[in-house]
Amino acid sequence: MKLVVEYNDVLKEEKVEADGIIVGLKDFAVSSKRTYSLEEIKDITKKFGDKEIFVSINKNLFNDEIDALKEILKELDKLKLQGIMFYDLALLKLKKDLHLQVDLVWNQTHMVNNYMTCNYYYDKGVKYAILGKEITLAEIIEIIKLSKIKCMVEVVGKACIAFSKRKLLTNYYKDLDKRSKKNLDILEKVSNTMYEVVEETAGTSFYQKEIMNGCGVIKELWENNCSYIIFRENGLEEIFEELIKDTITYIRNNCQDEAYVNKYKVLGENTNFFFKKTIYKVKKNEKD
Numbered sequence: 001m002k003l004v005v006e007y008n009d010v011l012k013e014e015k016v017e018a019d020g021i022i023v024g025l026k027d028f029a030v031s032s033k034r035t036y037s038l039e040e041i042k043d044i045t046k047k048f049g050d051k052e053i054f055v056s057i058n059k060n061l062f063n064d065e066i067d068a069l070k071e072i073l074k075e076l077d078k079l080k081l082q083g084i085m086f087y088d089l090a091l092l093k094l095k096k097d098l099h100l101q102v103d104l105v106w107n108q109t110h111m112v113n114n115y116m117t118c119n120y121y122y123d124k125g126v127k128y129a130i131l132g133k134e135i136t137l138a139e140i141i142e143i144i145k146l147s148k149i150k151c152m153v154e155v156v157g158k159a160c161i162a163f164s165k166r167k168l169l170t171n172y173y174k175d176l177d178k179r180s181k182k183n184l185d186i187l188e189k190v191s192n193t194m195y196e197v198v199e200e201t202a203g204t205s206f207y208q209k210e211i212m213n214g215c216g217v218i219k220e221l222w223e224n225n226c227s228y229i230i231f232r233e234n235g236l237e238e239i240f241e242e243l244i245k246d247t248i249t250y251i252r253n254n255c256q257d258e259a260y261v262n263k264y265k266v267l268g269e270n271t272n273f274f275f276k277k278t279i280y281k282v283k284k285n286e287k288d
Helices: 038-046 063-079 090-098 113-123 137-146 168-175 215-223 241-253 258-267
Strands: 002-006 019-023 052-057 082-084 103-106 129-130 150-156 162-164 183-188 193-199 203-208 226-234
Touching: 019 038, 038 052, 038 063, 052 063, 063 090, 063 137, 082 113, 082 137, 082 258, 090 103, 090 113, 113 137, 137 150, 150 215, 168 193, 215 241, 215 258, 226 241, 241 258
Parallel strands: 002 019, 002 226, 019 052, 052 082, 082 103, 103 129, 129 150, 150 226
Antiparallel strands: 162 203, 183 193, 193 203
16 A cells, blocks of 8 residues: 655655655646646656656646647656546546556546446546545445555545635625635534635635544555555645654554554544445425
């Protein structure tokens, strides 16, 4: 099992302890603290040539963006990347049409939730999948066991739970006739949960305020041959490097050090959906 990380700004790092790095492509990636131009990604592959580099292209594409993206993909294909993380299914067609050699990572958030669909995309030539954050640990393990695809599981970080291409904060403050902000904390009253709303160039992301702490499930993921786990720096800036080093040591020692899990209980008790099923109920019409 390998550890892949997304830094707030990887260009500032002198060295990387993790096995791989996620970098978002400028104008084509969302829900990242920092995105990178093609030239910057070329520099990153040179600087961290011993690491597995995944480029994130995780937004819906528009027709007028396709030609520019084609040229970028041709250049990315020369860099010997480990994979391109895609949301829009146009990437499948573009890979075929452009005869790209780079592997693809299916990253359609809430839709990556069962082994049969993972196997469908594997048969279409997709090598990896980032599993949805709304499924349980038991469901994740089922997908790992029954799918041919290499599974990636987001374990630690501020979970992004939704994205809208609309400029929601700009519109909100415009309606209030107030000066617009790019960040806003909101309370979801039904669950009494706080979320952070962040407006970007491409739209608006919604993040959990609490850190998702999956350190306690790493051992079980390792025991069930999970290919990759993902950490994101957002919200963990003060301890991120130490956390990475400790996690690499933990994995290499076959996840036997219970002190590791105890140490990182400091990240909080939010285990997201690892042990909580999502149950959909039909709401009765009060008039009936």
